[in-house]
Amino acid sequence: MTGDFLAIGELGRKTDTKVETIRYYERIGLLAAPRRTPGNYRAYGPEHLNRLSFIRRSRDLGFSLDQVRALLGLADQRDRSCDAVDAIAKEHRAEVDRKIADLRALRRELDSMIDQCRCGTVADCRIIEALSPTAPAAS
Numbered sequence: 548m549t550g551d552f553l554a555i556g557e558l559g560r561k562t563d564t565k566v567e568t569i570r571y572y573e574r575i576g577l578l579a580a581p582r583r584t585p586g587n588y589r590a591y592g593p594e595h596l597n598r599l600s601f602i603r604r605s606r607d608l609g610f611s612l613d614q615v616r617a618l619l620g621l622a623d624q625r626d627r628s629c630d631a632v633d634a635i636a637k638e639h640r641a642e643v644d645r646k647i648a649d650l651r652a653l654r655r656e657l658d659s660m661i662d663q664c665r666c667g668t669v670a671d672c673r674i675i676e677a678l679s680p681t682a683p684a685a686s
Contacts, residue, residue, distance in 0.1 A: 552582075552590040562599045569599065577602055577616060610639055 559566050572578040578598055581589045601622065605615045614635050621632050663673040 552584075552592055553596065555589045555591065558591045558596060558599060561596060562603050564599060564603055572599070572602060575612070577612070577619065608639075609643065610635075614639060 553561065555566050555569055558564070559569055569578065573580050578595060581591045581595055584590050598619070601619065602615055605618060606612075610618065617635055618632065621627065621629075621635075660674045660677045663677075665671065665673065669675060
């Protein structure tokens with residue numbers, strides 16, 4: 548594509564985003580629909596590249612689509628206080644902390660199962676026993 552405009556494939560390559568994901572973001576309103584060429588191809592401008600890069604970075608950091616939508620809305624209000632942005636980031640950090648705690652508990656349970664393994668036969672395997680639906684829940 549010529550000029551300052553990108554075809555959807557080029558936009559996808561520049562942002563490491565699949566074409567179908569770009570179309571999805573358009574459908575749900577995160578990314579504005581681009582203008583069309585005379586041949587009816589999508590013609591994305593620098594604003595699309597910047598916005599999609601913002602969306603991708605936010606998603607890479609684990610923000611939900613609703614949080615990304617809120618962040619985008621706030622990013623468009625440059626003179627506003629960033630208190631709302633901070634609140635969204637703090638809420639997300641709390642979610643990450645909960646997930647980390649859950650993963651640490653999972654790690655302890657797996658360590659316990661592995662430590663109990665006697666490395667005998669599968670018939671006597673403590674890991675298989677712990678995974679069995681009749682096994683008592685570990686505490």
